Amino acid sequence: MKDTRRSGCPINLTLEILGDRWSLIVLRDMMFGNRRHFRELLTKSEEGIASNILADRLRRLVDEGVVSKADDPSHKQKALYSLTEMGIALVPVFAMMGAWGRRFLPVTEDLSIRAELLEEGGPPLWAAFMDELRAIHLGAPRPVRSVFNELQAAYQAVVARRAAAADA
């Protein structure tokens, strides 16, 4: 928690936590890419975050309660980062931001297919996805439907289709 709040406006307070160029990238990768470890977030990011920035952002997000950090039982050195309910509740924000970006900015097809599905699915799809995230990150019972797999499959399909088109 920051003690130097500029105002009690919800938009402002949200911006004080997430208003920079990397925090939401990290959360996006945790949420849609299922990246849970430092090295995964560092090396598999499309945008190439620097390790000191990543360390700083993870520390802040943990401080603010958006992300939690735990030891990975399978490996003494591994830290396991999880979304909290606060982090999971960002799904609709991502959906709306993705929809806006997709409409107005020069997105690439492969990287925007997830945003497209999320937009078309609307609140019911978001709720299903959030249920699944609660299972993955909070240990809640795993729902039958896996929105994560649906999104992933759609992404793979686009990548495959584009690769095939490039060959032809």
Next chain:
Amino acid sequence: MKDTRRSGCPINLTLEILGDRWSLIVLRDMMFGNRRHFRELLTKSEEGIASNILADRLRRLVDEGVVSKADDPSHKQKALYSLTEMGIALVPVFAMMGAWGRRFLPVTEDLSIRAELLEEGGPPLWAAFMDELRAIHLGAPRPVRSVFNELQAAYQAVVARRAAAADA
């Protein structure tokens, strides 16, 4: 438009335009506070933006096409800033961010009443508000319903109620 795009992901591209601590504050004040001139944005902001930062952000937002700038016919020196359709389309993003902030962050009652109404009203209210913004900023025909006035009245009512409670 920036030529150094980190990736074609819609979330990333959105962040490259709006991912800082001030851009959305400026847009919020234009949208919900109907601030259209430099001095209004500078002095009436809850958060106290610096004039050089405001000038820089307005320049960027105009460059990116989120805001447009025109001469105010009533005053030779006045510049009139308007939301473009791209800016108006941010209404749902603000609604979701406001809802998130309201749920998880220490918002104040007066400054979050608008976010509450926007959340409760849902997509139909957002659409009505966007219609009104198109009238105000783009010269479209003015709709009958004024969501702006509804939000403003609710804000004033909270302020008045709190002032009365403080007196008692």
Next chain:
DNA sequence: TCAACCAGTTGCAGTTCGCAACTGGTTTAA
């Protein structure tokens, strides 16, 4: 035993931020 892997830290140059003072011009009211 040794290479690969783990989560970060450190140093440094360049950029951005935030504050305060200031600029050159316009409008308003006495």
Next chain:
DNA sequence: TTAAACCAGTTGCGAACTGCAACTGGTTGA
């Protein structure tokens, strides 16, 4: 007519933040 208030910014400066590359100390698996 003139002075005060108002207009959109700009400039200078120290402090903070960013991004890059190299590095640390420890763990794991072959």
